[in-house]
Amino acid sequence: MAVRALGWLAALALAAGVATAFGYAPREAVQGNVQRIMYLHVPAVLTAYLAFGLVFLGSVGYLLTRRPGWDRLALAAAEPGVIFTGITIASGSIWGKPTWGTWWTWDARLTSTAVLFLVYVGYLLLRGMIDEPDRRARVAAVVGILGTANIPIVHFSVKWWRALHQPATILGPEPSPIAAPIAVTLLVNWLAFTLLLLYLVAKRTEIARLEDLHAG
Amino acid sequence: MPDNWSYVFAAYGLAAVGLLAYWRHLRGRAKSLAGRDPRSRA
Numbered sequence: 001m002a003v004r005a006l007g008w009l010a011a012l013a014l015a016a017g018v019a020t021a022f023g024y025a026p027r028e029a030v031q032g033n034v035q036r037i038m039y040l041h042v043p044a045v046l047t048a049y050l051a052f053g054l055v056f057l058g059s060v061g062y063l064l065t066r067r068p069g070w071d072r073l074a075l076a077a078a079e080p081g082v083i084f085t086g087i088t089i090a091s092g093s094i095w096g097k098p099t100w101g102t103w104w105t106w107d108a109r110l111t112s113t114a115v116l117f118l119v120y121v122g123y124l125l126l127r128g129m130i131d132e133p134d135r136r137a138r139v140a141a142v143v144g145i146l147g148t149a150n151i152p153i154v155h156f157s158v159k160w161w162r163a164l165h166q167p168a169t170i171l172g173p174e175p176s177p178i179a180a181p182i183a184v185t186l187l188v189n190w191l192a193f194t195l196l197l198l199y200l201v202a203k204r205t206e207i208a209r210l211e212d213l214h215a216g
Numbered sequence: 217m218p219d220n221w222s223y224v225f226a227a228y229g230l231a232a233v234g235l236l237a238y239w240r241h242l243r244g245r246a247k248s249l250a251g252r253d254p255r256s257r258a
Contacts, residue, residue: 033224040231080238
């Protein structure tokens with residue numbers, strides 16, 4: 001019941017996010033309306049970071065306690081994490097074509113994000129390859145912890161290397177230079193994606209619990 | 217700079233399709249598990 005309520009809350013927040021992205025946020029002066037893709041791209045990557053943070057939490061929790069609930073949390077967060085990373089890459093690529101003139105470039109931020117995506121796709125494939133539950137959870141926990149090391153590489157890649165991708169405009173060391181309506185729209189969409197992530201994790205955790213029950 | 221609305225709609229459409237497909241997958245999986253006896257092995 002609580003999961004269903006969370007789902008409705010997430011749906012309402014997503015509707016509010018789309019309404020602010022298309023109805024409240026102004027047309028960006030330099031990029032035009034194509035900049036509205038950023039209200040999808042930026043919240044998606046921040047939500048992916050959060051999802052992989054939950055994978056880290058679940059993995060550490062499992063290795064410390066050996067309780068399957070922690071492993072289920074890690075699995076439940078990894079799947080939407082991969083989807084949000086996929087959305088980040090796809091939306092960034094679609095934005096890049098009219099803005100940079102190319103769908104893809106081997107820039108440090110883009111490459112490290114692609115690596116992040118592949119690491120967690122590998123994490124999910126690995127889980128599918130091991131039948132014995134304890135061994136699967138143990139191996140997955142190690143990969144889940146190691147995979148998280150990629151997040152600071154993705155985030156700071158624009159500082160550490162010369163990159164085409166712009167430096168951080170939010171979550172950066174300086175006060176954000178973006179205008180208030182743009183910041184508010186980003187915030188609304190970030191909140192909506194976070195609620196959606198929490199809903200998906202809660203639903204997937206419950207499914208994983210039922211799967212374990214059926215597997216005996 | 218031109219508005220490039222087709223790119224905007226493509227990005228949002230792709231995201232919506234991906235998220236909706238995953239949500240439908242979860243809903244289907246939950247339904248199939250809920251209708252099964254836990255004593256029978258998957």
